[in-house]
């Protein structure tokens with residue numbers, strides 16, 4: 001699957017939210033407004049985290065280490081072309097306490113030692 005090919009996954013996940021919510025509602029006919037809201041938020045948080053992860057990976061999908069030197073990211077401090085230090089995973093926590101793990105290429109400036117994750 002291409003990293004930009006989310007259409008089906010996202011659609012399926014949205015269906016899960018709708019179906020899951022409908023089933024939950026049938027099983028909890030006397031739920032209060034707050035309980036309904038909480039059940040919905042839990043499901044939406046999962047969908048939201050997945051969409052966020054996919055969308056973020058899409059922007060990082062362009063592997064800058066394969067770019068010609070003139071198009072590689074440069075050091076924000078001194079302007080030298082960054083050298084790659086390989087991939088590192090970064091962990092984020094989003095709203096709804098969902099974990100997201102992104103793999104990004106880490107770059108280091110050979111001149112001043114500044115290190116960062118350039119956006120693709």
Ligand SMILES: [Zn+2]
Nearest residue numbers: 075078109112
């Ligand atoms: Zn530098």
